[in-house]
Amino acid sequence: MTKYGQAFLAGLQSNLVYRWNFAVRSLFWFFHLVVVFILWGAAYAGNPTIGGYTFKQTLTYFVVIFVLQFFVGAFNEDYQISEDIRNGLINQFLLKPINYFAYRLSVFTAARVVSGAFGVLALAVALPFFRGYLELPHDGWRIALGVPAMILTGVIQFSIAYCFGLMAFWFLEIQGFVILSMAVETLLGGQIVPLDLLPPAVFNVVRFLPFSYEAYFPTAILTGRMGFDMAVQGLAIQAFWAFVMVCLAEAVWRRGLRRHTAAGG
Amino acid sequence: MGTLSRYLRIWIASAKYSLVRATMFRGDLFIWASVELLWISVNVIMVTVIYSHTNTVAGWSMYEMLLLVGTSMLIQRFLMGFFWSGIFEMGRNVRTGHFDFVLAQPGDPLFMASTRKLELDGLLNSVVAAGLVIYSARKLGLHPGAADIALYAAMVACGVVIHYSALVMAMSLAFWITSAQGVEGSYFTLMEFSRLPREAFKRGIATVVFVWALPVVVVSNAPARALLHGFEPLWALGLCAATLAWFALAVFVFRSGLKRYTSASS
Numbered sequence: 088m089t090k091y092g093q094a095f096l097a098g099l100q101s102n103l104v105y106r107w108n109f110a111v112r113s114l115f116w117f118f119h120l121v122v123v124f125i126l127w128g129a130a131y132a133g134n135p136t137i138g139g140y141t142f143k144q145t146l147t148y149f150v151v152i153f154v155l156q157f158f159v160g161a162f163n164e165d166y167q168i169s170e171d172i173r174n175g176l177i178n179q180f181l182l183k184p185i186n187y188f189a190y191r192l193s194v195f196t197a198a199r200v201v202s203g204a205f206g207v208l209a210l211a212v213a214l215p216f217f218r219g220y221l222e223l224p225h226d227g228w229r230i231a232l233g234v235p236a237m238i239l240t241g242v243i244q245f246s247i248a249y250c251f252g253l254m255a256f257w258f259l260e261i262q263g264f265v266i267l268s269m270a271v272e273t274l275l276g277g278q279i280v281p282l283d284l285l286p287p288a289v290f291n292v293v294r295f296l297p298f299s300y301e302a303y304f305p306t307a308i309l310t311g312r313m314g315f316d317m318a319v320q321g322l323a324i325q326a327f328w329a330f331v332m333v334c335l336a337e338a339v340w341r342r343g344l345r346r347h348t349a350a351g352g
Numbered sequence: 353m354g355t356l357s358r359y360l361r362i363w364i365a366s367a368k369y370s371l372v373r374a375t376m377f378r379g380d381l382f383i384w385a386s387v388e389l390l391w392i393s394v395n396v397i398m399v400t401v402i403y404s405h406t407n408t409v410a411g412w413s414m415y416e417m418l419l420l421v422g423t424s425m426l427i428q429r430f431l432m433g434f435f436w437s438g439i440f441e442m443g444r445n446v447r448t449g450h451f452d453f454v455l456a457q458p459g460d461p462l463f464m465a466s467t468r469k470l471e472l473d474g475l476l477n478s479v480v481a482a483g484l485v486i487y488s489a490r491k492l493g494l495h496p497g498a499a500d501i502a503l504y505a506a507m508v509a510c511g512v513v514i515h516y517s518a519l520v521m522a523m524s525l526a527f528w529i530t531s532a533q534g535v536e537g538s539y540f541t542l543m544e545f546s547r548l549p550r551e552a553f554k555r556g557i558a559t560v561v562f563v564w565a566l567p568v569v570v571v572s573n574a575p576a577r578a579l580l581h582g583f584e585p586l587w588a589l590g591l592c593a594a595t596l597a598w599f600a601l602a603v604f605v606f607r608s609g610l611k612r613y614t615s616a617s618s
Contacts, residue, residue, distance in 0.1 A: 115541045121558055122544040129410040129552035130402050137405040263383035270390040279394055280401045 090185060091193040098197030109202050112162075113209035116153050120213060123149045124220075138284040143222040144310065148281050150210070150221060152306040156278075157199075157206025159241035160302075161248035164195055168252025169261050178349045188249065188336060195245050224311035232318050236305035239322075239329045244301050246332035247272070253336075256343030277303025283312055294321070297328040362459055363467050370470035384473035388429065392480055395421050395547065410552035415491040416580060417549070422484035423579075424546040424572040427511040429481050431519070433474030434512075438466040439519050443526035449615050462606050466520065489579060496579055503583060507575035510595040514571050517602035518542075524602075527609030546572040567594040 102109075124146060131142040140148075168191060171177045180187045251268060254261045273279060275298035282293055282303045293299050304321050307313040313321065374381050399421055403414035412420065442465045445451040457464045489496065496504070519539060545568040553559040553569065563569045574591040577584060 111538075115538065118541045119544065122548065125548055125552050125558060126402075126409070129549070130406050132410070133408075134406050260380065263380065263387055266387045267383060267390060270387065270394055274394045274397060279398045284401055284405060286404070 091189050094190050094193040095197045098194035099200060101194075102198045102201040106201070106205070109205040112202070113157075113205050113212075116157075116206075116209055117213055120150065120153060120217070124217070138281070140281075140312065141222070143220050144312070145281065146217065146220045147222050148306060148310045148312065150213070150217065151223075151310050152278055152302050154206045154210055155237065155240070155302060155306055157209070158203040159199060159237050159244060159305075160202075161195065161244040162198070162202070164191065164198075164245060164248040165251040165261065165265050167191075167194075168249060169255035172253070172255040172343075172347070173259070175349065177347070181344075181349070188333075188340065191249060192245060195241075199241065223309070226311075228315060229308050229311070229318075232315075232322060233305055233309040236300075236308055236318075236322060236325060239325045240301060240305050242329045243297060243325070243332050246329070246336045247297075247301075249336045250332075250339050253339045253343045256346050272298050272301055275299060276301040277306065281307075281312065283307070295324065297332065300325040300328055359459060359463060362464075366468055367470045371472065374470075374472040381473055384471075385476050388432075388473055388477040389480055392425055392477060392484070395425070396484065410549045412549045412551070413492075415488045416576075419485055419488035419492070419579065420549060420572060420576040421547050422481050422488060423508065423511075423576045424543070425481035426478055426485060427508055427515060427546070427571060427575075428543055429474050429478035430508070430512045431474075431515045433471050433478055435466050435516050435519070436474065437469040437471055439516070439523050441468075442466070442520075443523045446526040446609075446613060451613060452615055455613075461610060462520065462603065466516070485579075492580070494579060500579065500582065503578050503588070504575050507578055507588070507591055510591050511571035511575060513595050514567055514598045517598035518566075520602040521605045524606045524609040527612045542566065542568050545569055549573065567591075567598070570594060 127142065127145055127149075131137060131145075135141065137145065171180075177187070180190065247268070251261060251265050254264060258264070275282075275293055275296060277299060282290055282299055285293060300321075304313075304325060308318045308321075396418065399414065399417050402409065403417070407413070409417060442451070442454075445454065445465075451465070454461055454465045454468075522538070542562075545562045545566075548569060550563060550569055550573045553563055570587075570591060571594075574587045577587055
């Protein structure tokens with residue numbers, strides 16, 4: 088087993104220790120879904136469709152986007168990385184033949200396996216309440232394109248969190264930047280409203296930004312809000328952004344190391 | 353009267369210290385003020401997008417909804433500006449034993465713990481939230497008189513007291529369970545309900561829990577309705593009763609918890 092496989096297993100164990108945190112997060116997710124259900128239910132009263140989509144399709148969109156976050160969303164990786172830097176724990180990685188990005192990606196993958204399991208559990212609890220309101224398309228190509236889109240979403244989310252974590256090389260406190268970015272990512276990622284409900288001119292700009300590939304894009308494929316041609320084109324754009332973000336993460340790491348004084352640890 | 357002026361002097365001293373501290377870390381203040389401004393904007397954009405596809409939500413027009421969102425934000429920003437840091441640190445201080453420092457101060461422990469720090473970024477954004485309320489009211493053609501504004505302000509104050517009480521109760525759990533982690537998340541999740549109109553809640557368990565059991569919907573709907581429809585005795589009395597009940601409960605829970613406090617490692 089490779090060293091990163093070991094990191095994955097260690098990550099799996101350490102994340103299982105925090106299973107209650109994930110359970111609490113699942114509970115919040117359920118409440119958030121209740122808010123979405125009440126708000127959009129009221130918006131749809133008297134309107135059979137909004138933006139060409141039924142209430143069932145919109146609710147399905149929100150359920151899928153929330154579950155997706157459990158599987159591929161970056162939760163507190165930025166904070167963990169910044170703590171490694173602040174506490175000097177990062178020094179041990181500089182002395183060993185370990186790529187810090189690959190190590191952190193292994194731990195992130197392990198964390199998502201655990202949180203994904205809790206996401207499924209939360210879904211199982213929510214399903215009796217929402218089953219009658221869910222409507223998923225059955226086209227096979229949606230799974231074939233949706234799965235790689237989810238993986239690339241994970242890479243983009245992780246790389247962005249990684250870059251923010253590395254800002255600890257420059258700043259003592261990064262939490263403000265993280266929450267600032269979270270607001271932008273949440274909105275432009277389609278977690279507040281489906282992006283296709285934005286005015287067309289705005290949507291045509293937003294769909295080329297990396298944020299829409301952090302949540303909206305795979306969800307739109309899986310829930311039938313996007314056709315085949317647009318999904319293939321989107322997958323190419325997403326792969327481009329994933330590549331850019333990984334390169335950016337490497338560049339920030341190299342620049343950051345130049346400032347690192349290796350105190351503590 | 354003497355007691356009141358003494359507490360006022362203590363609070364002014366704490367506020368002065370917080371303001372000096374905030375101006376020392378201006379970059380930090382700018383970032384956090386931007387964070388809150390951005391989150392207010394996210395909510396406004398959400399409302400705008402929904403209303404670009406429909407004319408009403410539960411009988412509320414877009415500007416009525418923005419007035420509700422603004423009111424909810426105003427209450428939240430006042431809570432964050434005046435009390436959040438103090439109450440939030442309370443849980444950690446109980447766990448580490450640093451709560452001794454609060455007990456040694458010349459005043460009621462709950463007052464001393466919850467008013468120690470003023471967060472300027474929250475207060476700056478309360479101006480933005482108030483601006484959203486004023487903008488919505490103008491768009492709706494409302495011309496509230498002094499009495500209406502006083503009623504609205506009193507109801508917002510009641511809302512702040514209810515939120516304060518809920519947070520104190522949640523953080524007082526630290527006296528029993530040593531860690532009240534996750535309370536922040538639960539607070540913000542519950543706050544989402546306060547941006548919904550009461551009429552959006554149909555019959556069901558959500559109405560029982562979020563309208564009647566937890567006053568998260570009432571705290572924002574009551575002041576917003578006061579501006580929109582004037583004085584409604586049922587809403588005003590309901591809010592006053594909820595304020596008194598929640599504050600009394602918070603004081604009781606806090607004092608019960610305090611009896612269990614045994615300094616460090618309690």
